[in-house]
Amino acid sequence: EKNSIKLFQDCSPSVAHITTLRLGKDMSMNPVEIPRGTGSGFVWDKDGHIVTNYHVTMNGERARVTLSDASTWDGTLVGYAKNKDLAVLKISAPPSKLKPISVGTSQGLQVGQHVLAIGNPFGLDRTLTSGIISGVGRDIRSIGGRIIRGVIQTDASINPGNSGGPLLDSQGRLIGVNTAIYSPTGASAGVGFAIPVDTVRRVINQIIRDGKVVRPGLGIVCASESQTRQLGVTGVLVLGLSSNGAAAQAGLKGL
Incomplete structure (x- = not known):
């Protein structure tokens, strides 16, 4: 109990309400700012960078x-993934x-490990909930449609407004960013998901440096499977190259 109290006292100053x-316009057609939603975030560095969910x-x-x-x-948007x-x-x-926030690692996390979440569920500032890691290596679909792999599953209560807040280990170190729940009602049903911190660290550092996530690519245009089959070619048939791509720089040539 004392550990949870101290952890909250130490870590809650790093948590932000977003x-x-x-x-929009009010009834008199005067311009006003209309709240669209709330969520959580946390302080990443002394330069004023705040990490949260894209959604x-x-x-x-x-x-x-x-x-x-x-x-x-x-808050000025630096970039997003x-x-x-x-x-x-x-x-x-x-x-x-x-x-x-103190940043840990998501390597070696164990099912049954004690975790805590701090966030702003339903607009209630800096709420602490606790639970365990219920599963590791989960896959969930991002709002962009792609699969996020290696996600942490937890039964720590996560509700609307917790999104973007930190999932912490028992030492108060960031191990994940709370991002989604599985629930038929929209409220916590004991199945929450957090993006693992090793993924977060890699993505956030790229966004801070470049304003976006830079993805590696070969820079090649390939023939379709049906085309290669018609030509009797096995493997990848390169039709063309991006002029400044990695493949062109390595000396590959297309048809």
Whole structure:
């Protein structure tokens, strides 16, 4: 019990409440900002980068980030990875107001391991829930339609508003980003999912550096399977190359 209390006291200052907004009009047709949704996030570094889910930010024209001291800051979208359901906002808060979360690893996680989640379910700021790792290596479909692999399953209560918040181990280290629940009602049913932190670290560092996720590619245009079959070719038939692609630089040539 004392460990959970200390963990919350140490880690909750790293957790942020995110509100997305869209410009609309009131009854008098005056322009007003209309809240579009809420979610969670956490401080990544002293430069003001805030990590959250892509689906938390996607329906708003701007974001408002509230830190643990109740100070509120405009969040600028640095970039996102739709297929990993991750996004990075940046706020202009001074370093003295920012407490970066302690980042762990998702390697070696065990079913039955104690975990805790901090977030803002239903708008209730910095709510702590606890549970265990119920499964590892799960696959879920991202909002972009691609499969996110190696996802952590937990029975720690995760509800609407928890999205983008941290999943922590018993030492208060980030091991995942809470992203989805399986529920027939939309409320927690004891089946929640978190993107593993090793994936998060790789994606977030790319977004901060490049503004997007850079995916490797060969830079080749291949014949279809039916074309190669008609030609009696086995293997991959290269029809063309991207001029600056890796294959062209390696000396490959197309037909």
